[in-house]
Amino acid sequence: MEWWQILIIVLAVVAVVLAILYFVGKKMQKKADGQQAMIDQQKMTVTILVIDKKKMRIKDSNLPKIVQDQVPAYLKLRKMPLVKAKIGPKITTLLCDEKVFKELPVKKNVKVDIAGMYIIGIKNYKK
Template structure:
C-alpha cells in the first residue's frame, strides 16, 4: 500500500472519530440546555420595574454576587453581557438580560418584564411605546452615502 493512501486513511479515521465525539457531546449539551430552559420557565414571574440604566459589562464588573461569577464557565468570564440596573419595588437591582429583551428595553421608563432569578427573559409591555433601536447600516450603505 502506498504511503499517501495510509495517510489518507489515518486522517479519515481521525475525522470520523472527531465527528462522533462532537455528536455525542452536542446531544448531551442539548439535553442540558432543554432542562435548564424548562427550569427557567418554571421560575419565571412577571414584574413591573423602572429601568435606570443598561449597558454591556463583564460579569466581574457588573456587580453581581460572587457566586454568579464563580458559576460562570471560565471561557465566558471575560465576555461582556447585557446588564440592566432597575428599580424593582423599593429595591435597586442589577439584572442580567437576554439579547432580544436588551434591545427593546427602554431607559428611564417603566416596563413589565418576565424575570427568572436575576435574568430578564422577555419584555411584556412598556408604559408609553416601545422604541425600536435604530438598525445599523451595512458597510456598502455607509460608503454609498459618501
C-alpha cells in the first residue's frame, strides 16, 4: 500500500469517529437540557442552616436508600459534594452543585434554591 492510501483510510476513520461523537453529543445535550428544564420547574427558595459540608461517596452518606438507588452507577464511585443542613426542625443531607459547594458557608443561615434534595444555587446568606 502506498502512503497516500493509508492516509486516506486514517482520515476516513477519523471523520467517522468525529461524526459519531457529534451525534452522540447532540443527543446528550438534548437530554441535559430536558433535565435542566425539570430542575428549574421544581426549584424553590428555602432558608437553611448549614451544619457541615464534605465530599464523600453516596453509599457512605446517610441519604435514603431510594435516592442511592436512583443515582447512576458512575456517580456512585465518585465523591459527591454533600451538605448536612437544618431545614426547619429537620436535619437532612442534601446533594449540592459543585460551584455552590465551594461558596456555601458553614454554620450560617443561607437562602438557597433547592430542587428536591439538590442545592442548585445560593440567593444570599446572613453573616
